Amino acid sequence: xxxxxxxxxxxxxxxxxxxxxxxxxxxxxxxxxxxxxxxxxxxxxxxxxxxxxxxxxxxxxxxxxxxxxxxxxxxxxxxxxxxxxxxxxxxxxxxxxxxxxxxxxxxxxxxx
Numbered sequence: 769x770x771x772x773x774x775x776x777x778x779x780x781x782x783x784x785x786x787x788x789x790x791x792x793x794x795x796x797x798x799x800x801x802x803x804x805x806x807x808x809x810x811x812x813x814x815x816x817x818x819x820x821x822x823x824x825x826x827x828x829x830x831x832x833x834x835x836x837x838x839x840x841x842x843x844x845x846x847x848x849x850x851x852x853x854x855x856x857x858x859x860x861x862x863x864x865x866x867x868x869x870x871x872x873x874x875x876x877x878x879x880x
Contacts, residue, residue, distance in 0.1 A: 771801035802877045806863045815839045
């Protein structure tokens with residue numbers, strides 16, 4: 769199994785957070801790196817706090833992204849619309865998720 773990204777909804781995110789406790793949350797979503805990369809550009813529309821002193825756009829690939837207020841509402845709307853979009857796809861489809869520079873061709877990821 770490849771890399772899996774976890775998204776946990778919590779109102780208790782601090783620099784000394786307890787990952788083991790948070791990871792057992794019922795408000796957790798996991799999805800593959802392929803899906804994360806396919807949606808990565810959309811996540812760049814969301815303003816997040818990545819560290820105590822750094823705000824930026826886009827989800828943190830390797831760490832915590834704190835999303836608050838209207839940005840959380842925007843993320844919810846974005847995910848709902850993406851769900852609606854992907855619900856139109858056939859049961860078996862491909863998405864271009866990268867570029868193979870050696871082959872000078874797109875990398876296509878298969879989704880079932």
